Amino acid sequence: MLQTRRISCNPFSCEYQRVRLRCAVASRSSQGTPSGPRRPRRKGLFITFEGIEGSGKSTQAQALAQYLRDKGFEVIETREPGGTPVAEHIREVFLRPTRELRSVDPLVPECEVALILAARSQHVADQLLPALKQGAVIVCDRFSDSTLAYQGFGRGLPLRELRSLTRWAAKGLTPDVTFLFDLPVSQGLRRRLNSTDVNRLDHETVAFHQRVRKGFLSLAQQAPRRIHTIHAARSAQAIAQELITLINPLLEQGLKARRLTVKHS
Ligand code: ATM
Secondary structure: OOOOOOOOOOOOOHHHHHHHHHHHHHHHHOOOOOOOOOOOOOOOEEEEEEEOOOOOHHHHHHHHHHHHHHOOOOEEEEEOOOOOHHHHHHHHHHHOOHHHHOOOOOOOHHHHHHHHHHHHHHHHHHHHHHHHHOOOEEEEEOOHHHHHHHHHHHOOOOHHHHHHHHHHHOOOOOOOEEEEEEOOHHHHHHHHHOOOOOOHHHHOOHHHHHHHHHHHHHHHHHOOOOEEEEEOOOOHHHHHHHHHHHHHHHHHHHHHHHOOOOOOO
């Protein structure tokens, strides 16, 4: 008999997120239909970290990558914009502090998108697709959701066009799982502006960052199986533990075969 169990509806609860994650894996492993062609299967796993600045996502991405390495997986840590030599050059142009560019050459939103997509296409072709084909786990700090949140919701460029452009530049690649780090903009900016490497977008208005945050939350609502919202105004240890709790069922279900090297203690 099919048994059903009530789960918590609080999107920040671990149980709620674990059940959604299992659904996401199940839907991924049943891609294609008996009558239609199956999409070519990649072997690896593509995990992305998203969120507003100062949310702590980069630190947590590194910690999760280390956890997965310790479990014996081949892990590639990368970021966007960036990840290859050419894309890292583009990142420098994209993020150069405003005061260097403002008087001469402020970037218009369309130019921002063009730079981001140029970097992404190189990153996907040179780094992400080959690594996934080899069966690696990729932990990527930002990807297409950032383009929709920053250039779409933040700058006001049309989302439909952006979606189609990002799909094109990424050759259709979408993350298997995304962790969205959410916290109030004021807290994020305070953390961020205290750091040493402040970039061009950090100087945008609070209203801009509010739109970006709202955008991320709206994307999470639209893709609840893939995007897991992480309540980021908590201790780093609590967040790291939550990520491990969320990622473990995924590893158990789909990744055993992909373990490339086994570490011995
Ligand atoms: P990190 O600091 O998380 O590496 O991100 C760099 C900036 O790039 C971040 N800005 N701030 N503040 C968000 C921005 N960005 C976009 O605007 N669009 C994108 O598609 C991506 C990948 C990043």
